[in-house]
Amino acid sequence: PDVSVVNSSVSGHEGGDISVQCLYSYAYKHKLKQWCRIEDKSCYTVGKTDTSQNPLVKISDDGRSSFTVLMTGLRLTDSGWYCCSVEDMQAVVQLTVTKPKQAPTTVPAATPSDFEKDM
Incomplete structure (x- = not known):
């Protein structure tokens, strides 16, 4: 294909x-x-730096055969369908943004001295 991801x-x-x-x-x-x-x-365009471009979306083109999109500060509302577009050719990408998993609460491990105190 002329364009792919x-x-x-x-x-x-x-x-x-x-x-x-x-x-x-x-x-x-x-x-x-x-x-x-x-x-x-x-749309966000390679090489365009005016203020209408979202500062959380950066596109860099290696000038040979690929360009890379970096999206930072993701929001849940960013989830959806996107496409890499070159002229009239497109390759579709599905983006899923999820809430970070809660860190498990850690319980201090019992040490042998804890048991000795109870005896």
């Missing part, structure tokens, strides 16, 4: 970050590359 299903925790690697054929080296949220058609 390394992983078509990506998951992360709220507050964490994920990266997606989008691959494209050499013929598309100089074409417009974007990361788009399908639901609301919002």
